[in-house]
Amino acid sequence: MTASANSSTTPVADAAAAPAVPSVPAAATAAAELPGTPLAVEIAGAVDITPQALRGALGRFATGVAIITCVDPANGERVGLTANSFSALSLEPPLVLWSLRQASASLAAFQHSAHFAINVLAEAQIDLSRRFSSGKEPDKFGAGQWSDGLGGAPVLGGSTAVFECERVSAQEAGDHVLFVGRVLRLADAVLPPLLFHGGRYHLLGEIL
Ligand SMILES: Cc1cc2nc3c(=O)[nH]c(=O)nc-3n(C[C@H](O)[C@H](O)[C@H](O)COP(=O)(O)O)c2cc1C
Numbered sequence: 001m002t003a004s005a006n007s008s009t010t011p012v013a014d015a016a017a018a019p020a021v022p023s024v025p026a027a028a029t030a031a032a033e034l035p036g037t038p039l040a041v042e043i044a045g046a047v048d049i050t051p052q053a054l055r056g057a058l059g060r061f062a063t064g065v066a067i068i069t070c071v072d073p074a075n076g077e078r079v080g081l082t083a084n085s086f087s088a089l090s091l092e093p094p095l096v097l098w099s100l101r102q103a104s105a106s107l108a109a110f111q112h113s114a115h116f117a118i119n120v121l122a123e124a125q126i127d128l129s130r131r132f133s134s135g136k137e138p139d140k141f142g143a144g145q146w147s148d149g150l151g152g153a154p155v156l157g158g159s160t161a162v163f164e165c166e167r168v169s170a171q172e173a174g175d176h177v178l179f180v181g182r183v184l185r186l187a188d189a190v191l192p193p194l195l196f197h198g199g200r201y202h203l204l205g206e207i208l
Pocket residue numbers: 065080081082083084085086098099100101103104105106132133134135136196
């Protein structure tokens with residue numbers, strides 16, 4: 001995939017050009033998910049916002065999945081993790097954000113690295129998503145087609161989009177650190193994305 005500031009892929013064009021993706025029947029999906037918190041109870045404000053309830057409700061917000069990478073300036077090693085907190089922030093200037101658990105083994109590297117790369121995963125990369133969300137994997141970069149991007153931040157071939165960023169800020173926010181990055185280089189390709197919803201991976205469904 002080459003860097004392409006002028007690639008103009010729209011969601012509709014992406015989906016139309018993508019190979020046929022089997023849709024997940026709604027009933028099967030619902031049956032596999034957690035039951036949820038009754039809306040009336042939430043509105044009454046009668047329950048504590050427990051981490052479990054918050055995670056469950058936030059999980060109703062469907063997202064893509066990314067592997068976010070950098071190089072640890074302390075030792076030159078590649079660092080990365082699976083994240084779905086990635087979000088758009090600003091078009092002018094081009095800013096994106098994501099958040100990292102304060103307890104993460106990767107925190108110091110991202111706090112000290114001047115650059116990071118956000119590799120938005122295609123559905124074919126689900127194994128890499130699992131690999132990079134395992135705190136026990138000793139060699140995360142032992143699979144996948146990796147190359148060095150800006151500041152050495154690893155860029156993953158076969159991703160559906162890549163945003164190479166310089167770190168603008170890293171701000172403590174609760175039990176996470178909020179990273180804001182300025183996009184210096186981007187690339188995208190028309191590939192079916194990997195999705196996450198209700199604590200499970202999904203394929204892209206029907207166009208409405
Ligand atoms: C779909 C998915 C999304 C995730 N999103 C985030 C995230 O946005 N921020 C975060 O800190 N951890 C997130 N995680 C958890 C990390 O991937 C996991 O804790 C990983 O082990 C962190 O890397 P570390 O071992 O270097 O701390 C996510 C996991 C999955 C499966």
